[in-house]
Amino acid sequence: MTSADYLPILILILIAAPFAGIAILLPSVLGPKNPNRMKQEAIESGMIPFADARRRFPVQYYMVAVLFIIFDIEVIFLFPWAVSLNQLKIFGLIEMGVFLGILLIGYLYVWKKGAFEWE
Amino acid sequence: MNALDILQLLSPELILALTGFVVVSVDLAMRRRDEGRTAATIALLGLGGALVATLLLAFAGTSTVEAFTLAIDPYSLFFKALAIVSVGLVILASISFMRGKSRYLGEYYALLVFAALAISLAVSATNLVMVYLGIEFLSITSYILASYFRQDLRSQEAGVKYFLYGAVAGAVMLYGISLLYGATGSVDLATVGALFSAEGDQRLLGIAAIILLLAGFGFKASLVPFHQWAPDTYEGAPTPITAFLSTASKAAGFAVAGRVFMVALPNLVADWTAILGSLAILSMTLGNLVALKQTNLKRLLAYSSIAQAGYIVLGLAALNPGGDFDGVGGLLIYLLAYLFTNIGAFLVVMAIEQHSGSVDLAAYNGLIKRAPALALWMTLFLLSLAGIPPLAGFFGKFFVFAAVVERNLLTLAAIAAVNAVVAAFYYLNIVRAMFFVESEEQKPVSVAAGLSAALAISGIMVLVIGIAAQPFITWISRSVEMVLVSGM
Amino acid sequence: MAQQALFLIMAVFTLGMALGTVTSRNIFHSALFLVGSFAGVAVIYFLLEAEFVGVAQIIIYIGAIATLIIFAIMLSRSVTGQNGSPMNRQWAFAALGAALLFAALAWLFSRVDFGSTAQPVPEDAIALIGAGLVTEYVIPFEVASILLLVALVGAILIARERHS
Numbered sequence A: 001m002t003s004a005d006y007l008p009i010l011i012l013i014l015i016a017a018p019f020a021g022i023a024i025l026l027p028s029v030l031g032p033k034n035p036n037r038m039k040q041e042a043i044e045s046g047m048i049p050f051a052d053a054r055r056r057f058p059v060q061y062y063m064v065a066v067l068f069i070i071f072d073i074e075v076i077f078l079f080p081w082a083v084s085l086n087q088l089k090i091f092g093l094i095e096m097g098v099f100l101g102i103l104l105i106g107y108l109y110v111w112k113k114g115a116f117e118w119e
Numbered sequence B: 001m002n003a004l005d006i007l008q009l010l011s012p013e014l015i016l017a018l019t020g021f022v023v024v025s026v027d028l029a030m031r032r033r034d035e036g037r038t039a040a041t042i043a044l045l046g047l048g049g050a051l052v053a054t055l056l057l058a059f060a061g062t063s064t065v066e067a068f069t070l071a072i073d074p075y076s077l078f079f080k081a082l083a084i085v086s087v088g089l090v091i092l093a094s095i096s097f098m099r100g101k102s103r104y105l106g107e108y109y110a111l112l113v114f115a116a117l118a119i120s121l122a123v124s125a126t127n128l129v130m131v132y133l134g135i136e137f138l139s140i141t142s143y144i145l146a147s148y149f150r151q152d153l154r155s156q157e158a159g160v161k162y163f164l165y166g167a168v169a170g171a172v173m174l175y176g177i178s179l180l181y182g183a184t185g186s187v188d189l190a191t192v193g194a195l196f197s198a199e200g201d202q203r204l205l206g207i208a209a210i211i212l213l214l215a216g217f218g219f220k221a222s223l224v225p226f227h228q229w230a231p232d233t234y235e236g237a238p239t240p241i242t243a244f245l246s247t248a249s250k251a252a253g254f255a256v257a258g259r260v261f262m263v264a265l266p267n268l269v270a271d272w273t274a275i276l277g278s279l280a281i282l283s284m285t286l287g288n289l290v291a292l293k294q295t296n297l298k299r300l301l302a303y304s305s306i307a308q309a310g311y312i313v314l315g316l317a318a319l320n321p322g323g324d325f326d327g328v329g330g331l332l333i334y335l336l337a338y339l340f341t342n343i344g345a346f347l348v349v350m351a352i353e354q355h356s357g358s359v360d361l362a363a364y365n366g367l368i369k370r371a372p373a374l375a376l377w378m379t380l381f382l383l384s385l386a387g388i389p390p391l392a393g394f395f396g397k398f399f400v401f402a403a404v405v406e407r408n409l410l411t412l413a414a415i416a417a418v419n420a421v422v423a424a425f426y427y428l429n430i431v432r433a434m435f436f437v438e439s440e441e442q443k444p445v446s447v448a449a450g451l452s453a454a455l456a457i458s459g460i461m462v463l464v465i466g467i468a469a470q471p472f473i474t475w476i477s478r479s480v481e482m483v484l485v486s487g488m
Numbered sequence C: 001m002a003q004q005a006l007f008l009i010m011a012v013f014t015l016g017m018a019l020g021t022v023t024s025r026n027i028f029h030s031a032l033f034l035v036g037s038f039a040g041v042a043v044i045y046f047l048l049e050a051e052f053v054g055v056a057q058i059i060i061y062i063g064a065i066a067t068l069i070i071f072a073i074m075l076s077r078s079v080t081g082q083n084g085s086p087m088n089r090q091w092a093f094a095a096l097g098a099a100l101l102f103a104a105l106a107w108l109f110s111r112v113d114f115g116s117t118a119q120p121v122p123e124d125a126i127a128l129i130g131a132g133l134v135t136e137y138v139i140p141f142e143v144a145s146i147l148l149l150v151a152l153v154g155a156i157l158i159a160r161e162r163h164s
Helices: A003-030 A059-083 A085-112 B003-009 B011-029 B037-059 B074-097 B105-124 B128-146 B153-184 B189-195 B200-221 B229-236 B239-264 B266-291 B297-317 B328-356 B372-386 B392-406 B410-436 B449-467 B470-487 C002-023 C027-047 C051-076 C091-111 C125-134 C138-160
Strands: B065-067 B070-072
Touching (some): A059 C138, A085 C125, B003 B011, B011 B037, B011 B074, B011 B105, B037 B105, B070 B074, B074 B105, B105 B239, B128 B153, B128 B189, B128 B200, B128 B239, B153 B229, B189 B239, B200 B297, B200 C091, B229 B297, B239 B266, B239 B297, B239 B328, B297 B392, B328 B372, B328 B392, B372 B410, B392 B410, B392 B449, C002 C027, C027 C051, C051 C125
Antiparallel strands (some): B065 B070
């Protein structure tokens, strides 16, 4: 693919970005403004906020993010392999099997250590 | 070459990888916690198997085989053997030392086996991609191991400092790799070597690449000015890991630097030997001068190991293919001697730390009365570090210095000699404390079985290499011949 | 021509975001700036016709690493109130060092001819990468999975022990 093939994407961005911008800016300029306490709550309807949202998060979030990265990288390897699978024959399949098998050990490890449990 | 041949050539790596998987899986499957004893046993068996496989390949007269970004040649086999032995000794000593200090000992042994695997891959790499991957693999494993004591802030500091420094060093090294790739369009070391000329502006690019690459290699080898992490990391990391970082991990840095420079940049040999020569001067001088003031033995040995890195790199700086002393041979002999000597010294530090909980010089006062065997072993290792004949360390220094003199680098030789004298001062200061300073404490020191065994192996090897050096030197000159022929 | 203009715009955008990352007083804003500069780099990869690297940049850096960085900030400190300046006494030296390094490399690159080694990007680059992964580069490929395994174990060790 050459850069010219990306022209439609560029056009889309050039149309979509101003559209989104206008949709946000225009009401704030033209719309009526009657602020009161209820309206300025973070979530205007529903639960009443009971604490600051900006507090320290439990470490489980970090664990999930780390696991996400690792399996994300795995996906990145799968992607070109899948594109060329037809020419790779049986060896390509075995080699990817080994790759995934090693990661499976890691997956079992994480599972067994209870990283998926939310305390 | 069929699949079976390839599997045989890669047998050390395959055994190490399988051992690592088995240790992780067995540890997971075990219901009963046994302080990592099963894991350590499996790891030691696997390392033994890998060592046998490595030595079989080394003595089968295998000529250089390059396949799949790895070279199986005497040079890489030598460093694989070194890494496996080093990790084996560290595990042997860890069994008693780590007991009760962590709840995650199965993983600890698995990570050490993977570290040996990482070194085996890095020292065989014939491709810049594999070089980077090998070094990063080793680094990531080492960060986890250095910060293994979760409750100990020092250990956390060790891991974080090592990580921050290593991440930057790795990125800088990658930049250097990209320069070589940009100039030649190849990541294969030999192809880069053939295409990269030393003429005009390309030489400047080459020098930039050498300096950037050295950030990565020098970081592993703790050469000044890439050494800042070393004192804090050595001090804070669990002592067995410090022993590992100061020997096998350091050797990997030199091995990779040697192969990359000799194979990929043979046309710039005058430039990189000059750069390495100045790093040698800086490392020796700074390491020794700061070591003089240390009273914490782990810090002292950290600075001593920076200084030793300076002597070791003299071997590459005085590269002299075809000479009586070719330099690289000196590098290998030095690393072999240094491996057993330095691990031995750290084993004594572990024994004392286990006994008294202290790593201060004061804990060694009057050791000769409380633990004569330990004191004598320590004396042996310190004398070998100082390079006193007929111990192993002497041969390392002899071959390296001889290459420097043969290349007529007399300033370098003079600075190295002065440094050796300065170093002897602080090594002997420890000996003085052990023999001539009285201590209030009289309790005899007991040493655990695994630690004693590791101590005996290291001590005997220091003596054997010193007294019967010839077979080792023959083996090493064969290893070097091959890489010099293929590279230069 | 249009390509060069686009490159210039993206380069300025990426640099601006990077500058925002290191100068912002709020570490959370720094993280968001960093994501912006990741995105700028991704577009530059596409401009260079390195589609696979571009996709990897989006999926891994913008998708995963950015999430991790933001989580790490949220779990390590309260985001409000602690807007310490990112500058310390050494910032001038660091800036000078970076500027000198840039000048040296820019000078060097202007003198060296890289053009002779550049080859056109093949049509099926992604398929070639896939084939390379299981043929010539099979060992680095498998080693990458062992490295990921070690990283998994390390992540558990670092994040969990203090709790249980």
